[in-house]
Amino acid sequence: FAQSDIDLVQQGNTLVITGGQKKPEPQQQEILHQGLATRNFKQTFNLADHVKVAAANLENGLLVVDLVREIPEQLKPRRIAVGTNGLSLNGQDNNAILTQEGVATRQAA
Template sequence: MRTYDVAPLFRSSVGFDRLFDLLTQAERVEPSAAWPPYNIEKVAEAAYRITMAVAGFTAEDIELTQHDTTLLVAGQRKDQDGEHQYLHRGIAARTFRQTFNLAEHVKVTGASLENGLLTVELKREVPEALKPRRIAINGDQAAGGQDNARAQLEGDAKAA
Protein backbone atom coordinates (compact mmCIF):
# COMPACT_ATOMS: atom_id res chain seq x y z
CA MET A 1 0.00 0.00 0.00
CA ARG A 2 1.27 3.44 -0.86
CA THR A 3 1.40 6.29 1.60
CA TYR A 4 0.99 9.87 0.56
CA ASP A 5 2.49 12.87 2.28
CA VAL A 6 -0.22 15.50 2.70
CA ALA A 7 1.96 17.91 4.70
CA PRO A 8 2.33 20.41 1.81
CA LEU A 9 -1.46 20.71 1.66
CA PHE A 10 -1.57 21.82 5.30
CA ARG A 11 0.57 24.88 4.48
CA SER A 12 -1.61 26.19 1.66
CA SER A 13 -5.18 25.52 2.78
CA VAL A 14 -7.49 26.90 5.41
CA GLY A 15 -10.65 25.32 6.77
CA PHE A 16 -10.09 21.77 5.55
CA ASP A 17 -9.03 20.37 8.93
CA ARG A 18 -11.68 17.64 9.00
CA LEU A 19 -10.70 16.42 5.53
CA PHE A 20 -7.01 16.25 6.43
CA ASP A 21 -7.81 14.47 9.69
CA LEU A 22 -9.67 11.82 7.70
CA LEU A 23 -6.73 11.40 5.32
CA THR A 24 -4.18 11.00 8.08
CA GLN A 25 -6.54 8.76 10.06
CA ALA A 26 -6.85 6.42 7.07
CA GLU A 27 -3.12 5.81 7.19
CA ARG A 28 -3.25 4.74 10.85
CA VAL A 29 -5.95 2.07 10.62
CA GLU A 30 -5.87 -0.21 13.63
CA PRO A 31 -6.12 -3.97 13.05
CA SER A 32 -9.14 -4.15 15.37
CA ALA A 33 -10.92 -1.55 13.21
CA ALA A 34 -11.57 -4.26 10.63
CA TRP A 35 -13.75 -6.19 13.09
CA PRO A 36 -16.62 -6.78 12.76
CA PRO A 37 -16.55 -7.00 8.97
CA TYR A 38 -18.96 -4.70 7.18
CA ASN A 39 -20.22 -3.65 3.73
CA ILE A 40 -21.25 -0.17 2.62
CA GLU A 41 -23.50 -0.06 -0.42
CA LYS A 42 -25.31 2.61 -2.38
CA VAL A 43 -28.90 1.44 -2.77
CA ALA A 44 -30.35 4.47 -4.62
CA GLU A 45 -29.36 8.01 -5.62
CA ALA A 46 -29.58 9.28 -2.03
CA ALA A 47 -29.86 6.03 -0.04
CA TYR A 48 -27.10 3.91 1.50
CA ARG A 49 -26.89 0.73 3.58
CA ILE A 50 -24.27 -0.47 6.06
CA THR A 51 -24.34 -4.20 6.79
CA MET A 52 -22.24 -5.55 9.67
CA ALA A 53 -21.63 -9.20 10.59
CA VAL A 54 -22.34 -9.34 14.32
CA ALA A 55 -23.01 -13.03 14.93
CA GLY A 56 -23.81 -13.82 18.55
CA PHE A 57 -24.98 -10.30 19.43
CA THR A 58 -28.60 -9.45 20.16
CA ALA A 59 -30.33 -6.12 19.53
CA GLU A 60 -29.92 -5.28 23.23
CA ASP A 61 -26.14 -5.81 22.96
CA ILE A 62 -25.71 -3.23 20.16
CA GLU A 63 -25.91 0.54 20.48
CA LEU A 64 -26.32 2.88 17.49
CA THR A 65 -25.64 6.58 18.04
CA GLN A 66 -25.59 9.37 15.47
CA HIS A 67 -24.04 12.66 16.51
CA ASP A 68 -23.90 15.28 13.78
CA THR A 69 -21.91 13.61 10.95
CA THR A 70 -20.65 10.62 12.96
CA LEU A 71 -22.37 7.26 13.32
CA LEU A 72 -21.12 5.09 16.18
CA VAL A 73 -21.93 1.37 16.30
CA ALA A 74 -20.86 -0.27 19.56
CA GLY A 75 -21.47 -3.80 20.77
CA GLN A 76 -20.91 -5.50 24.10
CA ARG A 77 -22.28 -8.91 25.06
CA LYS A 78 -24.11 -8.95 28.33
CA ASP A 79 -24.20 -12.68 29.09
CA GLN A 80 -21.54 -14.23 31.31
CA ASP A 81 -18.93 -16.57 29.86
CA GLY A 82 -18.79 -18.45 33.16
CA GLU A 83 -21.94 -20.36 32.23
CA HIS A 84 -20.16 -22.29 29.45
CA GLN A 85 -16.99 -24.37 29.30
CA TYR A 86 -15.51 -23.98 25.80
CA LEU A 87 -13.16 -26.55 24.28
CA HIS A 88 -12.67 -24.32 21.23
CA ARG A 89 -13.92 -20.77 20.85
CA GLY A 90 -13.99 -19.63 17.21
CA ILE A 91 -16.90 -17.18 17.30
CA ALA A 92 -15.66 -13.79 18.39
CA ALA A 93 -17.73 -12.19 21.12
CA ARG A 94 -15.43 -9.33 22.02
CA THR A 95 -16.72 -5.82 22.34
CA PHE A 96 -16.43 -3.58 19.32
CA ARG A 97 -16.70 0.09 18.51
CA GLN A 98 -16.94 1.16 14.86
CA THR A 99 -17.22 4.79 13.75
CA PHE A 100 -18.50 5.90 10.36
CA ASN A 101 -18.09 9.46 9.09
CA LEU A 102 -21.22 10.55 7.28
CA ALA A 103 -21.65 13.32 4.73
CA GLU A 104 -23.71 16.39 5.50
CA HIS A 105 -27.48 15.81 5.78
CA VAL A 106 -27.19 11.99 5.93
CA LYS A 107 -29.57 10.55 8.52
CA VAL A 108 -30.18 7.04 9.84
CA THR A 109 -33.66 5.99 8.74
CA GLY A 110 -33.73 2.52 10.28
CA ALA A 111 -31.80 -0.44 11.61
CA SER A 112 -32.51 -4.16 11.86
CA LEU A 113 -30.75 -7.27 13.12
CA GLU A 114 -31.50 -10.50 11.31
CA ASN A 115 -29.51 -13.75 10.99
CA GLY A 116 -26.44 -12.18 12.61
CA LEU A 117 -26.37 -9.22 10.21
CA LEU A 118 -26.95 -5.69 11.46
CA THR A 119 -28.38 -3.52 8.67
CA VAL A 120 -28.36 0.27 9.02
CA GLU A 121 -30.34 2.24 6.45
CA LEU A 122 -29.14 5.78 5.64
CA LYS A 123 -30.68 8.52 3.54
CA ARG A 124 -29.37 11.88 2.41
CA GLU A 125 -32.04 14.54 2.76
CA VAL A 126 -30.89 18.02 1.77
CA PRO A 127 -33.24 20.73 3.13
CA GLU A 128 -35.14 22.75 0.54
CA ALA A 129 -33.37 25.94 1.64
CA LEU A 130 -29.99 24.44 0.69
CA LYS A 131 -30.99 22.89 -2.63
CA PRO A 132 -30.01 24.76 -5.78
CA ARG A 133 -32.89 26.74 -7.23
CA ARG A 134 -33.38 28.15 -10.69
CA ILE A 135 -33.84 31.88 -10.90
CA ALA A 136 -35.97 33.25 -13.72
CA ILE A 137 -34.53 36.08 -15.79
CA ASN A 138 -37.10 38.80 -16.28
CA GLY A 139 -36.90 40.70 -19.61
CA ASP A 140 -38.95 43.63 -18.31
CA GLN A 141 -36.61 46.39 -17.05
CA ALA A 142 -39.40 48.43 -15.47
CA ALA A 143 -39.98 45.69 -12.93
CA GLY A 144 -37.29 47.10 -10.63
CA GLY A 145 -34.31 45.68 -12.42
CA GLN A 146 -31.06 47.48 -13.06
CA ASP A 147 -31.34 50.33 -15.57
CA ASN A 148 -28.28 50.63 -17.81
CA ALA A 149 -29.34 53.96 -19.41
CA ARG A 150 -27.01 56.92 -18.93
CA ALA A 151 -28.05 59.00 -15.95
CA GLN A 152 -28.81 62.61 -16.80
CA LEU A 153 -27.67 65.33 -14.47
CA GLU A 154 -29.51 68.65 -14.00
CA GLY A 155 -26.98 70.54 -16.12
CA ASP A 156 -27.33 68.02 -18.95
CA ALA A 157 -31.10 68.34 -18.94
CA LYS A 158 -30.94 72.13 -19.56
CA ALA A 159 -28.49 71.73 -22.44
CA ALA A 160 -30.72 69.22 -24.17
Protein backbone atom coordinates (compact mmCIF):
# COMPACT_ATOMS: atom_id res chain seq x y z
CA PHE A 1 0.00 0.00 0.00
CA ALA A 2 1.09 3.57 -0.63
CA GLN A 3 0.63 6.47 1.77
CA SER A 4 -2.33 7.71 -0.23
CA ASP A 5 -4.06 4.32 0.20
CA ILE A 6 -4.11 4.40 4.02
CA ASP A 7 -6.34 6.60 6.21
CA LEU A 8 -6.05 7.11 9.97
CA VAL A 9 -8.98 8.60 11.90
CA GLN A 10 -9.12 9.18 15.67
CA GLN A 11 -12.58 9.58 17.21
CA GLY A 12 -12.39 9.99 20.96
CA ASN A 13 -10.55 6.94 22.29
CA THR A 14 -10.83 4.95 19.05
CA LEU A 15 -8.23 4.87 16.28
CA VAL A 16 -9.49 3.50 12.94
CA ILE A 17 -7.00 2.57 10.22
CA THR A 18 -8.45 1.79 6.79
CA GLY A 19 -6.67 0.94 3.60
CA GLY A 20 -6.93 -0.66 0.24
CA GLN A 21 -8.93 1.87 -1.68
CA LYS A 22 -6.91 0.91 -4.72
CA LYS A 23 -8.47 1.04 -8.12
CA PRO A 24 -9.19 -2.42 -9.48
CA GLU A 25 -6.79 -3.59 -12.10
CA PRO A 26 -8.15 -4.74 -15.42
CA GLN A 27 -9.14 -8.40 -15.49
CA GLN A 28 -7.58 -8.85 -18.93
CA GLN A 29 -4.17 -9.68 -17.42
CA GLU A 30 -3.11 -13.22 -16.74
CA ILE A 31 -1.49 -13.46 -13.30
CA LEU A 32 0.79 -16.40 -12.59
CA HIS A 33 1.31 -15.60 -8.92
CA GLN A 34 0.08 -12.77 -6.73
CA GLY A 35 2.20 -12.63 -3.57
CA LEU A 36 0.45 -10.16 -1.28
CA ALA A 37 -3.24 -9.56 -0.96
CA THR A 38 -4.27 -6.02 -1.83
CA ARG A 39 -7.84 -6.16 -0.57
CA ASN A 40 -9.47 -3.50 1.58
CA PHE A 41 -8.93 -3.61 5.34
CA LYS A 42 -10.17 -1.82 8.44
CA GLN A 43 -8.49 -2.12 11.83
CA THR A 44 -9.85 -0.52 15.02
CA PHE A 45 -7.78 0.19 18.14
CA ASN A 46 -9.11 1.32 21.52
CA LEU A 47 -6.75 3.90 23.02
CA ALA A 48 -6.33 4.74 26.69
CA ASP A 49 -7.68 8.00 28.11
CA HIS A 50 -5.86 11.17 27.02
CA VAL A 51 -3.82 9.39 24.32
CA LYS A 52 -3.49 11.17 20.97
CA VAL A 53 -1.85 10.26 17.70
CA ALA A 54 1.28 12.40 17.28
CA ALA A 55 2.46 11.16 13.88
CA ALA A 56 2.16 8.30 11.41
CA ASN A 57 4.79 7.19 8.90
CA LEU A 58 4.92 4.48 6.27
CA GLU A 59 8.46 3.10 6.15
CA ASN A 60 9.35 0.18 3.88
CA GLY A 61 5.75 -1.01 3.85
CA LEU A 62 5.43 -0.83 7.65
CA LEU A 63 3.01 1.67 9.22
CA VAL A 64 4.46 3.33 12.33
CA VAL A 65 2.02 5.28 14.54
CA ASP A 66 3.43 7.49 17.32
CA LEU A 67 1.12 7.93 20.32
CA VAL A 68 1.43 10.58 23.04
CA ARG A 69 -0.30 10.67 26.42
CA GLU A 70 -1.36 14.25 27.23
CA ILE A 71 -2.84 14.58 30.70
CA PRO A 72 -4.77 17.84 31.28
CA GLU A 73 -3.49 20.16 34.02
CA GLN A 74 -6.60 19.68 36.19
CA LEU A 75 -6.02 15.90 36.28
CA LYS A 76 -2.30 16.04 37.10
CA PRO A 77 -1.38 15.55 40.75
CA ARG A 78 -0.52 18.80 42.47
CA ARG A 79 1.54 19.38 45.59
CA ILE A 80 -0.24 21.13 48.45
CA ALA A 81 1.94 23.00 50.93
CA VAL A 82 1.27 22.35 54.58
CA GLY A 83 0.83 25.67 56.40
CA THR A 84 0.27 26.80 59.96
CA ASN A 85 -3.28 28.12 59.37
CA GLY A 86 -4.84 24.67 59.48
CA LEU A 87 -6.64 22.63 62.10
CA SER A 88 -4.83 22.59 65.45
CA LEU A 89 -5.01 19.26 67.30
CA ASN A 90 -4.15 19.99 70.93
CA GLY A 91 -5.26 17.52 73.56
CA GLN A 92 -7.37 14.40 73.16
CA ASP A 93 -10.83 15.95 72.91
CA ASN A 94 -12.39 15.58 69.46
CA ASN A 95 -14.63 18.66 69.79
CA ALA A 96 -13.32 21.43 67.56
CA ILE A 97 -14.10 25.04 68.48
CA LEU A 98 -14.22 27.77 65.83
CA THR A 99 -12.34 30.87 66.99
CA GLN A 100 -12.96 34.42 65.86
CA GLU A 101 -10.20 34.17 63.24
CA GLY A 102 -12.17 31.36 61.57
CA VAL A 103 -9.57 28.71 62.49
CA ALA A 104 -10.80 25.55 64.21
CA THR A 105 -8.95 24.75 67.44
CA ARG A 106 -9.33 22.03 70.00
CA GLN A 107 -10.53 22.62 73.53
CA ALA A 108 -8.40 20.98 76.21
CA ALA A 109 -10.40 18.52 78.31
